[in-house]
Amino acid sequence: MSLTKYMWAAFGLALALIAQPKAGYAQDCTTKIGAVLPTSVDWGRPIAETAQFAVDQVNAAGGVNGCQIEMVLRDTQVDPKVGVDAAKALVDLEGVNLLLGAVSSGVSMPILTSVTVPGGVMQMSCCSSSTAFTKLSEEGKTNGLWFRTFATTGVQSAVAAKVASDQGFKSIAVLYKNDDWGQDMARLIAADFAAVGVEVTASVAINDGQPSYRGEVTEALASQPEALYLALYPAEGTAAVREWISLGGSQKMIMANSLKSDEFRDNVGLQYLGSALGTDTASPRTESADAFRAAYVERFESEPNGPGLANSYDAAMISLLAMQAAGEGATGAEMAAAVPKVTDPNGTPITADTEGFAQARDILAGGGTVSYQGATGDVRFDANGDVSAPAVVWSFNEGGTQEVEYLSLAEVDAFIGSLK
Amino acid sequence: MIQNLIDGVLTGSYLSLGAIGLTLVMHILRFANFSHAELLSLGAYSALVFDALMSGLVPTLAEKLAPLSLTWALIIAIPFSMIVTGISALLIDKLIFRRVREKGQELSMVFASFGMALIVRNIIGLIFGLSPQLYSKDIAFAMVLSLDPLILIKPDQVFVLVAALILMLILHLVLSRTTFGYALRAVAENPSLAQVNGVNLPRTIMYVWLIGGALASVAGVFYGLSHQLIPVMGRDLVLPIFAATIVGGIGSVYGAVLGGFIVGIAANLALVVLPSGYTPSVPFLLIIIVLMIRPHGLFGEARA
Amino acid sequence: MIGVLSYLVFFATTASILAIAVLGLNLQWGNTGLFNGGVVAFFGAGAYGTLILGGPPQEGMVGGFALTYPMALLGGMAVAGVMAWIVGLLTLRLRHDYLAIATFGVAVAFENLMRNAEWLAGGAKGVRGFERPFREAIGDGFLYNLVFFVAVLLILIATYVFLERLVASPFGRLLRAIREDEEAAQSLGKSPSRVRLTAFVTGSVIMGLAGGLYGTFYAFVSPQDVLPTLTFQVWAMLIVGGAGNNRGAVFGAFLIWGAWTISGWALSRFAPVEAQLYTGSVQFILIGAVIVGMLVWRPQGLLPERLIVSQQGSNPVNKRGE
Known part of the structure; x- marks a missing residue:
């Protein structure tokens, strides 16, 4: 067969596939939204599950503007090329105006610059933490289409410093994931620990996908710290902490919220995590704030513990609320512009569940605004799409995690101010 | 420093086991098998299944052999897993590699193995989930050998090292004392000449896969015992194992x-x-240095 | 329909960029027999080089050279070329498996350096380069993508023509001569090591060109763009398309990238909702199966090398597989 024949055959096949009508939704009204998440990665799959969970709740409440939501999910394979292509396909072929994702900043960024901003599509990421997004936004290059529910690393790092100082630690070693989030955390935490007078004895990068972290752990151990700070994900966190404990390392640990995971607790063992304290952003102190947790436990039979789960839920929920607020047939820019209407601090508080969504719909229909009380707090975005939130200190227990201390937004801000 | 050295020897024991199988396959079949490390995963996960099965059938087997975190159930699971993995390696060869070998050249084999690695890794991920698994959730504490300088050794790792050395000794005896060993070396030197002299080539290839698979399975279990099992462990291990093979010289078991x-x-x-x-680069910088001094590895020989 | 068209243009742009890299590899492997396992390092050098050279000053980083675009792109290619020259001097006397692993190691070290050296390449958060060229004039919508695609396509064609000429030239014959029988070539007074180095550097510069275009298109590059997956993808394209044949190389690029993306798209569209979470793993299995299947079915590639013997009287063209 000649080259041209092959080409035409491939082209014809592609057209045939694209043109094939989607059966089954003839009479129902369906709105598609896109999601590009790394479903082939261990921590990525639960993030996608949680986004789908939020969509299911919204559908149970009757959908958005009377239409059921279909979340078209694509795997990024944590490969920017693949993620960008998937995003472009979702925008062009599925016609989505709203895109959830991605997780890694290195995938979210090219999607933002080459797909969503040019295409006028609203993009909401659960977990991309890079400061580069804030800069891009400050330069006015996101057209206000970019949002993320990942609280800036500054809050986590400051609260960790507060914990260290409250516990009276004199010295601490830092193990951090060697990606953009981890490098950011390591830099911030070093400054914050220094500000409260805790000596950082070693700051050790943990690379992804290494067969053994023995050498890294040995290095941290050799610096003889009183405690250990962990900015890791569960997979390498488990490996590193098991190694750390087996070598007789201190059980005084401070963990970033990425380790708030049942898998980590079970695999390391609760008996070794008794004096480990975690930091996280928190829901405000309202009774309704427990709604997300309760519904999650009912659905998945486990606590919503794991990196990015609460963020992913909020990302999906806020996007859909904004979609509702923007009205039928809204463009991505209109949805993005409607986000303040659903995260208005002066609006009616609504819960993070089916009832909350139904209630919000009525209020928004009457021209009101709502304050979404999300899984990560009463989320509010600043002009750059970044979020700030109250914080919590937690520890592991038999059932999952328990709260040790709650810091309101004002307290967090005051403490961060005192560090400078 | 001394601690790092000791850690290195202990890490080296499962890398060596993996590298032996790879070097044999690379030598006899003359292709860089990127799916070799998936045999480690396959072995580790099948041992996990047999381990659970044994502990379920005979609960007393699930008790730990202090101070190791090893159980009898896992020890019994190892030979089963070796058989399963060896046969899987053979099957993959029968179904895929042999066909590619008959039609294509060396590089087709390399990429077929790359494709196979993707398939095996993701099937494991579908079956066992993407999260890490452990043979034993208990943490086996390290023994303090010396306080100043602080030197720590984990009992499990000493077991792994000793067991690996015993396996290597057995292999050494097989290769140096049996007809099979001679046949293997003859095939490696010159396949056609060996065949003329009555060596059964297909059978030799079969044994190479069985041995390579079985050793890989043990290496996988040992790795899982020292660290954890994840579906992508093959991806993480393939490069160090290749590095070990290349540094040692392709074809040289020692x-x-x-x-x-x-x-x-x-x-x-x-x-x-x-x-x-920067640690992930180190094995490679090492390879480049070794190869600049000895272009065929430490024990490898040039061949046409 | 405009959506479909817009997507196809986007798809074809990425595929064309990858095709340029595959052409570079074809010069190295297909024509010269150099097993470069570190394609992504040279691709990445081009991308990082272009963005750093052409980008505005950024806090805490070298760079801010803000060169005009063509200069930045040429600079990126030069970075790839210089790196290839050094790597080539060190490793090219190694054969096949050894060379592959050594160059693979170079690629791992490159990614590692980009990930850790914040002063040089922004570290794990990557480099935000410059706005895409001519964006002000034509906006950044469909029209931009179309114009960019045409530009990439022209560069692809130029690369193709250049390589076809090169391969047909005496130098090309020399490359094949060395690939087939180094000693014979040497006995005719040729210097195989110099010729191999030239081919290696030229191929790497072409990969650097592809990387530069890639970085320009996304206006961003991060260590995630330079993982070994890309090396595998480019190789798979060459092997499936047909090593030694430039048309095969381009065709392979479109085919494999098509399979890679269509499989994800088809799964998201046709797999039941409950299975959606597992499609990532299923897609990898499909990709693996396609590659293995191709190699079992047609190991010489879809468009195999045409061996041209310049002597009159012998069989001029090997038609096998055409």
Whole structure:
């Protein structure tokens, strides 16, 4: 067969596939939204599950503007090329105006610059933490289409410093994931620990996908710290902490919220995590704030513990609320512009569940605004799409995690101010 | 420093086991098998299944052999897993590699193995989930050998090292004392000449896969015992194992053993010299240095 | 329909960029027999080089050279070339498996350096380069993508023509001569090591060109763009398309990238909702199966090399597989 024949055959096949009508939704009204998440990665799959969970709740409440939501999910394979292509396909072929994702900043960024901003599509990421997004936004290059529910690393790092100082630690070693989030955390935490007078004895990068972290752990151990700070994900966190404990390392640990995971607790063992304290952003102190947790436990039979789960839920929920607020047939820019209407601090508080969504719909229909009380707090975005939130200190227990201390937004801000 | 050295030797023991199988396959079948490390995953996960099965059938087997975190159930699971993995390696060869070998050239084999690695890794991920698994959730504490300088050794790792050395000794005896060993070396030297002299080539290839698979399975279990099981463990291990093979010289079993230890030690010692972010490059820098001095590895020989 | 068209243009742009890299590899492997396992390092050098050279000053980083675009792109290619020259001097005397692993190691070290050296390449958060060229004039919508695609396509064609000429030239014959029988070539007074180095550097510069275009298109590059997956993808394209044949190389690029993306798209569209979470793993299995299947079915590639013997009287063209 000649080259041209092959080409035409491939082209014809592609057209045939694209043109094939989607059966089954003839009479129902369906709105598609896109999601590009790394479903082939261990921590990525639960993030996608949680986004789908939020969509299911919204559908149970009757959908958005009377239409059921279909979340078209694509795997990024944590490969920017693949993620960008998937995003472009979702925008062009599925016609989505709203895109959830991605997780890694290195995938979210090219999607933002080459797909969503040019295409006028609203993009909401659960977990991309890079400061580069804030800069891009400050330069006015996101057209206000970019949002993320990942609280800036500054809050986590400051609260960790507060914990260290409250516990009276004199010295601490830092193990951090060697990606953009981890490098950011390591830099911030070093400054914050220094500000409260805790000596950082070693700051050790943990690379992804290494067969053994023995050498890294040995290095941290050799610096003889009183405690250990962990900015890791569960997979390498488990490996590193098991190694750390087996070598007789201190059980005084401070963990970033990425380790708030049942898998980590079970695999390391609760008996070794008794004096480990975690930091996280928190829901405000309202009774309704427990709604997300309760519904999650009912659905998945486990606590919503794991990196990015609460963020992913909020990302999906806020996007859909904004979609509702923007009205039928809204463009991505209109949805993005409607986000303040659903995260208005002066609006009616609504819960993070089916009832909350139904209630919000009525209020928004009457021209009101709502304050979404999300899984990560009463989320509010600043002009750059970044979020700030109250914080919590937690520890592991038999059932999952328990709260040790709650810091309101004002307290967090005051403490961060005192560090400078 | 001494601690890093010891850690390196202990890490080296499972790398060596993996590298032996790879070096045999690379030598006899003349292709870089990127799916070899998936045999480690396959072995580790099948041992997990047999382990659970044994502990379920005979609960007393699930007790730990203190101070190891090893159980009898897992020890019994190992030979089963070796058989399963060896046969899987053979099957993959029968179904895929042999067909590619008959039609294509060396490089087709390399990429077929790459494709196979993707398939095996993701099937494991579908079956067992993407999260890490452990043979035993208890943490086996390290023994303090010396306080100043602080030197710690985990009992499990000593067991792994001893067991690996015993396996290597057995292999050495097989290769140097049996007709099979001679046949293997003859095939490696010159396949056509060996066949003329009555060596059964297909059978030799079969044994190579069985041995390579079985050793890989043990290496996988040992790795799982020292660390954890994840579906992508093959991806994480394939490069150190290749490094070990290449440093030792393709085709040399003893080179593979030594290469495994060298790579293990280098990876652990690297932290003394370099910031930890750079550790993944170390095995490769080592390879490049070794190859600049000896272009065919430490024990490898040039061949047409 | 405009959506479909817009997507196809986007798809074809990425595929064309990858095709340029595959052409570079074809010069190295297909024509010269150099097993470069570190394609992504040279691709990445081009991308990082272009963005750093052409980008505005950024806090705490070298760079801010803000060169005009063509200069930045040429600079990126030069970075790839210089790196290839050094790597080539060190490793090219190694054969096949050894060379592959050594160059693979170079690629791992490159990614590692980019990930850790914040002063040089922004570290793990990557480099935000410059706005895409001519964006002000034509906006950044469909029209931009179309114009960019045409530009990439022209560069692809130029690269193709250049390589076809090169391969047909005496130098090309020399490359094949060395690939087939180094000693014979040497006995005719040729210097195989110099010729191999030239081919290696030229191929790497072409990969650097592809990387530069890639970085320009996304206006961003991060260590995630330079993982070994890309090396595998480019190789798979060459092997499936047909090593030694430039048309095969381009065709392979479109085919494999098509399979890679269509499989994800088809799964998201046709797999039941409950299975959606597992499609990532299923897609990898499909990709693996396609590659293995191709190699079992047609190991010489879809468009195999045409061996041209310049002597009159012998069989001029090997038609096998055409």
